[in-house]
Amino acid sequence: MASGVAIIVAVALQKTKSDGFSAAMGGGSDMTRHTPGSREAWLDAVAKYAAVIWAVACLVVAILWYH
Numbered sequence: 001m002a003s004g005v006a007i008i009v010a011v012a013l014q015k016t017k018s019d020g021f022s023a024a025m026g027g028g029s030d031m032t033r034h035t036p037g038s039r040e041a042w043l044d045a046v047a048k049y050a051a052v053i054w055a056v057a058c059l060v061v062a063i064l065w066y067h
Helices: 002-013 039-066
Strands: none
Touching: 002 039
């Protein structure tokens, strides 16, 4: 599916967070990561929407398969 490929590409193109777990708990120092219009914010949105589309498509396929 194209949405699965979109997830992989969007995640692969994102910059890694060197802060690791502390960034997830609010201790990260990278405050410009999610500014509107930034490349990282755009890749985050692509990954989120592609993941939702992928999950819905998998659910529909499963329902059709077992129905």
